[in-house]
Amino acid sequence: MIFIITNDIVSNKERDDGRKLEEIRPLKIEAGILKRADGSAYLEVGGNKVIAAVYGPRESYIRRLLRPDTGVIRCRYNMAPFSVDDRKRPGPDRRSTEISKITAEALRPSLLLERFPRSMVDIFIEIIEAEGGTRCAGITAASVALADAGIPMKDMVVGCAAGKVDGEIVLDLSEKEDKEGQADVPLAIMPRTGEITLLQTDGNLTEDEFDKALSLAIEGCKQISEVQKEALKNRYEA
Amino acid sequence: MNIIPEITKQSITNLINNNERGDGRAVDEYREIVIETDFVSKAEGSARVTLGNTQIIVGTKPQIGEPFSDTPNVGVLMTNSEMLPIADPKFEPGPPSESSVELARVVDRCVRESQMVDLEKLCIEEGKKVWMIFIDLHIIDYDGNLFDAAMLGVMAALMNTKIPVAEYKNDEIVIDEEATIDLPLKDKATMCTFVKIGDKIVLDPSLDEESILDARLSIGITESGNICAMQKGGDGSLSKEEILDVVKTAYSKKDELMKHFN
Numbered sequence: 001m002i003f004i005i006t007n008d009i010v011s012n013k014e015r016d017d018g019r020k021l022e023e024i025r026p027l028k029i030e031a032g033i034l035k036r037a038d039g040s041a042y043l044e045v046g047g048n049k050v051i052a053a054v055y056g057p058r059e060s061y062i063r064r065l066l067r068p069d070t071g072v073i074r075c076r077y078n079m080a081p082f083s084v085d086d087r088k089r090p091g092p093d094r095r096s097t098e099i100s101k102i103t104a105e106a107l108r109p110s111l112l113l114e115r116f117p118r119s120m121v122d123i124f125i126e127i128i129e130a131e132g133g134t135r136c137a138g139i140t141a142a143s144v145a146l147a148d149a150g151i152p153m154k155d156m157v158v159g160c161a162a163g164k165v166d167g168e169i170v171l172d173l174s175e176k177e178d179k180e181g182q183a184d185v186p187l188a189i190m191p192r193t194g195e196i197t198l199l200q201t202d203g204n205l206t207e208d209e210f211d212k213a214l215s216l217a218i219e220g221c222k223q224i225s226e227v228q229k230e231a232l233k234n235r236y237e238a
Numbered sequence: 239m240n241i242i243p244e245i246t247k248q249s250i251t252n253l254i255n256n257n258e259r260g261d262g263r264a265v266d267e268y269r270e271i272v273i274e275t276d277f278v279s280k281a282e283g284s285a286r287v288t289l290g291n292t293q294i295i296v297g298t299k300p301q302i303g304e305p306f307s308d309t310p311n312v313g314v315l316m317t318n319s320e321m322l323p324i325a326d327p328k329f330e331p332g333p334p335s336e337s338s339v340e341l342a343r344v345v346d347r348c349v350r351e352s353q354m355v356d357l358e359k360l361c362i363e364e365g366k367k368v369w370m371i372f373i374d375l376h377i378i379d380y381d382g383n384l385f386d387a388a389m390l391g392v393m394a395a396l397m398n399t400k401i402p403v404a405e406y407k408n409d410e411i412v413i414d415e416e417a418t419i420d421l422p423l424k425d426k427a428t429m430c431t432f433v434k435i436g437d438k439i440v441l442d443p444s445l446d447e448e449s450i451l452d453a454r455l456s457i458g459i460t461e462s463g464n465i466c467a468m469q470k471g472g473d474g475s476l477s478k479e480e481i482l483d484v485v486k487t488a489y490s491k492k493d494e495l496m497k498h499f500n
Contacts, residue, residue: 034379035291036326047279051378053324076323076331081374082281082297090320090374091333124324124331126378128295129278 015165017046017174024160024172024220029141029231031148039149041231043141046174047131049083052141054149056121057113065120071113072120075104077138079127099135106139106159106188106198112152121151132175133161139188139198144228148235156228157197159188160220162213164205169212171220185210187217191225194218247450254438259447261290265440266487273390273498275398283399283421287391290444291381293325296373296391298421300401302362302411303370313360313368317346319375319388326380340469342375345388348427348458348467349373355396356422363406371399371421382445385456385469386495389429393499396421426461428495430488434476439484441491455481457488461496 013021025046034040037053044050060066065074077099081087092100107123123146125138136159143156163173165181178184183203189196205213250260257265269290278284281297303314319342323329334342349355360369373395375388400418404411433443433451440447443454452474458467465485470476476484 034293034324035381036379037324040324049278051324055323055327058327078322078331080278080295080297080320080376081318081372082278082284082299084280087299087301087372087374090318092331122323124322126322126324126376128376129280131280 013168015170016176021168021170022216022219024223025174027224027227029144029227031144031231031235037145037149039145039147039151041141041144041148043137043144045133045137045172047129048127048134048137049129050134050137050141051126051128052138052145053124054121054142054145054151055124056149057116057119057151058122060118060120062120066118069114069117071116071118073104073108073111073113073123074120075100075107075123075125075142077103077125077127077135079130079134083127083130099138102198102200103135103139103142107142107146107157109195109197110143110153110155110157110190111146112154115152121146130175132173132178133186135159136161136186136188140224140228144231147232155190155192156225157188157190158221158225158228159186159198160217160224161186162217162220164203164209164213169209169216171216183209183213185213185217187214187221189218189221191222242446242449246446250446250450251436254435254440257438259440261444265438266491268442268491268494269444271390271498273394275394282401283395283397285391285394285398287387287394289383289387289390289442291379292383292387293379294384294387294391295376295378296388296395297376298395298399299372299374300399301370301372302367302404305361305365305368310365311361312357313355314370315346315350315355315357315373316370317342317349317373317375317392319345319377321377321380324379325377329380340471341384341388344385344456344467344469345373345375345392348389348429349392349396352425352427352458352460352464352466354423354425354427354460356424359422362404362411367404367406367411369401369404380445382443382448383431385431386429386442389427389458390495390498393426393428396423397499426496426499427458427466428492429456429458429467430491430495431456432484432487433472434474434480439480441487455484457485459488459492461492
C-alpha cells in the first residue's frame with residue numbers, strides 16, 4: 001500500500017535533514033531479537049534505537065495489580081544512561097514514569113486480556129539511543145513485541161508524531177526539530193479502525209494547525225504500520 | 239536464582255561427568271563470541287557483545303567532575319550495571335539486585351586494577367577538574383556468564399571511546415567538541431568464568447549450568463599477563479588444586495579472547 005499526501009504547497013519545502021515536510025525518517029523494525037523474552041522487537045527510526053520485550057501472560061505476582069475478571073498490563077519505559085548526550089542517571093524519573101503510563105494506556109485497548117484473568121503482561125521498552133520521538137517509537141516496537149509474544153490483539157498499535165517547526169506542520173520530528181520547534185503532537189492509533197489510543201500536545205497550535213497535524217500524524221502511523229507488518233512476516237516466514 | 243527441574247539437573251550433571259555438555263561444547267570451550275563496536279552513536283564509546291545467547295550493550299560516557307581529594311591528579315572510573323527486565327523473566331525493574339551490583343563491581347575491579355586506563359592523562363587541572371568515565375552495562379538477554387561477556391564488551395567499548403579535548407583556562411573549562419582523542423589505554427584485560435558442578439569444572443557456563451552450580455570462579459587476566467581480579471561465587475567450595483588448575487586454563491584462553499581486540 002502506498003500513501004500519497006497531495007499537498008503541493010507544503011511538499012516542495014525541505015527540512016534541515018533534507019526530508020520533505022510529510023516524510024518520516026528511515027525506519028527499520030525487526031521482530032524476535034531476544035532469546036529469553038516471550039516476544040521482542042528492535043526498532044530504528046532516524047537516530048533512535050529501541051528494544052521492546054514482552055513477558056506473559058503470566059500469573060500476577062503483584063497482588064495489588066491482580067484483577068479477577070481480566071489480565072492487566074504493566075509497562076516500563078527506560079532510557080539507557082548512554083542513550084543521550086549528557087549521561088542520564090539510571091532509574092526512573094518523572095518523564096519516564098509518565099511515558100510508561102501513557103504507553104500502557106495506548107497499548108491496552110488493542111489487547112484481548114479478558115481471556116487471561118488474574119494474569120499480567122509485562123512490556124519493557126529500552127531506549128538504547130534517543131533522537132526525538134522515542135515514546136512513539138517505543139509504542140510501535142512494543143506492539144510488534146506483543147504480537148511476537150502471541151498476545152491476542154485486535155490490531156497492532158502504531159505511534160508517530162507530527163508537529164510545528166518554523167511555522168510549518170511537519171511529520172515525525174527529529175530531536176533538533178523537537179527542541180527548536182513550536183509544537184509536538186505524538187499520537188498512536190489502531191490503524192484498522194483508526195481509533196486513537198494516545199494523544200499529547202506540547203506547544204502552540206491554532207485549531208487549523210492542530211487539525212492538519214492530527215491528519216498528518218495519522219498518515220504517518222499508517223505508513224509505519226506497514227513496516228510493522230513486514231517485520232512480523234519476516235520473523236515467521238520460512 | 240533460577241529454579242530448574244531435578245531431571246534437567248541430573249542430565250546436565252551426567253553429561254559433565256562424561257566431559258560433555260548440553261550444547262555439544264567441550265568443558266573448556268567458549269560459546270560463539272560476536273563483538274560489534276560503535277553501536278550507539280550518542281555514546282562516546284560503545285559495543286554490543288553476544289556470547290551464545292547472552293547479549294550485553296556497553297556504553298561509555300565521559301563527564302567533567304572533581305577528583306577525589308586523596309587522588310587529586312587522576313581521573314575517575316565508574317562502572318554501573320542494569321540487569322534489565324527484558325533479559326530474563328526473573329529480573330525485576332527497580333534498584334539493582336545483589337548480582338547486578340556484584341557484576342558491576344567485579345568488572346570495575348578488573349578495569350581498575352589492570353590499570354588499563356591511564357587515569358593520570360584524564361586529569362584536566364590537578365585538584366580541580368578531571369574526566370570521569372562512566373561505563374554502563376546494559377544486560378539485554380541473559381543466558382549465563384555475564385562476567386566474561388561484560389568484560390569483553392567493556393574492553394571493546396573502552397577501545398573505541400573518544401573524549402573531547404578539554405583545557406583549563408582562567409578557572410574555566412574550555413571544551414573543544416570538534417577535537418577528540420582516544421581514551422588513553424595502557425593494557426587490556428579479559429575475564430574467564432568457570433563453574434563447578436559436582437566434581438567437575440566447566441568454562442563459560444550457560445544459564446542452565448549456572449542454575450545448578452556449586453561454586454563459581456571468575457579470573458581477570460591482563461594482556462601483559464597478570465591476574466587483576468578474581469571473584470568466587472556460589473554456595474559450594476573449591477580446593478586449592480582446583481583453583482590453580484582453573485587459573486592455568488584461564489591463562490591458556492587469554493590469546494583466544496584477546497584476538498577479538500586485535
